[in-house]
Amino acid sequence: MKKAIILLSGGLDSATCGVIARDMGFEIYALSFSYGQRNAFELDAARGVALFLGAREHRVINIDLAAFGGSALFASSGVDVPKGDKAGGGGASGIPPTYVPARNTIFLSYALAWAEVLGMGQGADLCCDIFIGVNNVDYSGYPDCRPEYIAAFEKMANLATVAGVGGHKTTIHTPLMSLSKAEIIKIGVKAGLDYGMTRTCYDPDSQNGGACGVCDSCQIRKKGFEQAGVADPTAYFYG
Numbered sequence: 001m002k003k004a005i006i007l008l009s010g011g012l013d014s015a016t017c018g019v020i021a022r023d024m025g026f027e028i029y030a031l032s033f034s035y036g037q038r039n040a041f042e043l044d045a046a047r048g049v050a051l052f053l054g055a056r057e058h059r060v061i062n063i064d065l066a067a068f069g070g071s072a073l074f075a076s077s078g079v080d081v082p083k084g085d086k087a088g089g090g091g092a093s094g095i096p097p098t099y100v101p102a103r104n105t106i107f108l109s110y111a112l113a114w115a116e117v118l119g120m121g122q123g124a125d126l127c128c129d130i131f132i133g134v135n136n137v138d139y140s141g142y143p144d145c146r147p148e149y150i151a152a153f154e155k156m157a158n159l160a161t162v163a164g165v166g167g168h169k170t171t172i173h174t175p176l177m178s179l180s181k182a183e184i185i186k187i188g189v190k191a192g193l194d195y196g197m198t199r200t201c202y203d204p205d206s207q208n209g210g211a212c213g214v215c216d217s218c219q220i221r222k223k224g225f226e227q228a229g230v231a232d233p234t235a236y237f238y239g
Contacts, residue, residue, distance in 0.1 A: 003128040008030040011199060016193065026131075029128075033062075033063060034060055035066070037073050041209030044209075071097065072098050079097050084214050105153070115130055116162060134150065185228040195232075200221050201213075202218075
């Protein structure tokens with residue numbers, strides 16, 4: 001069974017991405033990050049999703065991206081998460097303040113390092129695939145969610161690793177890239193995924209992790225369930 005690393009945030013997209021990888025026959029290795037985000041509750045969700053996927057191993061890596069700031073997803077940044085009509089809006093660059101600088105580049109780099117190690121035990125294959133739930137349809141305009149970015153990282157990965165130099169290609173799978181949120185939800189529901197175990201909110205309640213219902217991520221999630229014709233299992237404390 002070929003191995004795959006799933007970048008698992010605990011959110012709707014990464015959980016669905018994991019289901020797709022599992023159903024493709026990959027042995028799942030889940031990788032999550034505690035990076036200083038407001039929604040630390042998503043890590044508990046990630047642990048539950050990893051169990052659901054039957055992951056061979058689930059690692060949570062601690063890195064302090066909040067030390068650099070630059071994103072509303074860090075409480076210490078002093079920047080509020082945009083809500084309601086202001087959600088999803090960006091500045092002059094069009095990029096919303098919830099963008100975390102270099103986040104996917106850092107996450108993929110960790111995944112690549114682990115993939116090299118896991119691949120070393122696979123004989124002639126010498127590689128381990130990587131799955132990431134980035135999306136270019138229902139997304140917030142983040143530059144590291146674009147297909148050209150993923151293609152560039154994959155090219156770099158195959159220039160910079162033992163497996164790549166040896167002609168054993170590392171593939172970065174983005175099965176959700178061209179899907180709407182409704183289409184993503186339908187895939188998960190068909191696979192038996194309980195979306196009630198996932199956490200998506202950018203600014204959850206600090207006591208119980210309840211979703212705000214009015215940030216960009218919550219609004220996209222709610223609209224997705226509505227368009228999919230599926231009951232939204234999320235408990236929103238506002239909106």
